[in-house]
């Protein structure tokens with residue numbers, strides 16, 4: 001996204017990636033869930049999430065018009081439901097927080113939830129209807145962005161970046177695994193959960209990004225069962241998030257575990273079992289559906305769950321990483337913010353709180 005916006009601004013732009021668009025975007029469900037994924041203490045991030053959600057209609061239309069790709073962008077809304085008294089209390093608190101934040105969210109009884117989504121379990125105790133939380137298909141989105149980059153003249157190096165080049169105290173490009181050297185006036189490190197691993201980046205500017213594993217299932221809704229669900233349905237079941245994201249194509253994405261296991265991307269029996277168990281409690285009819293794919297990906301987690309955007313203390317090195325649970329949602333605002341900072345040297349107002357320098361400042365404030 002950053003490369004596409006950069007080339008549109010007139011920068012000669014190259015991307016180094018062994019498989020552009022092939023990382024977490026291939027696993028993510030693609031919920032654009034600024035309101036239903038709101039958490040206490042994350043109101044600043046909410047501002048950025050909402051700014052990005054507002055850009056989605058124009059961004060999706062622009063990308064589709066340029067590439068001809070259908071992105072699976074679906075303004076279907078989301079229903080967050082509760083299955084027991086604890087889940088219900090949690091959802092009530094979320095509703096209070098949403099209203100205090102000025103967000104649109106309507107409390108529904110269990111019966112009203114089932115009227116909207118008849119496949120829901122009879123035990124559903126209530127829910128929140130959020131018509132503003134939508135979805136996109138991240139695989140289609142990634143393919144369209146690669147196509148848009150190629151059309152606009154971005155040079156794609158389908159290779160690993162081995163090391164950042166630093167010359168005269170500033171980032172000057174990178175070296176590929178085959179030894180090829182690329183020079184650049186500005187380098188954007190946007191390597192998702194691997195962003196803290198690039199050799200040559202000085203320790204003090206290395207982004208504090210860690211992998212947070214998510215296992216995700218894909219089921220298929222046969223035509224005779226459609227419409228199985230008409231919107232995203234999600235819940236907290238015994239303290240874990242589970243969501244079901246129905247695509248027009250018939251794909252039903254069920255996610256996701258959240259595991260701090262380093263670089264492990266194994267799909268485990270336990271992960272699949274827990275997702276199916278929780279999804280089945282919400283929507284018992286899923287047991288009839290073919291299970292077509294199981295996969296695990298790595299979210300790029302940051303210390304405050306918010307992204308790192310913009311310049312670092314090393315001249316010429318910028319970051320666009322640490323998007324954690326919101327990478328797909330934050331795509332348009334990230335591209336715009338990065339294009340702005342590449343052009344002017346300054347982050348736009350809405351992205352300023354996400355400067356990587358906030359972590360450097362926090363380190364310096366720690367007592368010795």
Ligand code: GLY
Nearest residue numbers: 214255256325326
């Ligand atoms: N935003 C959904 C997830 O991270 O699982």
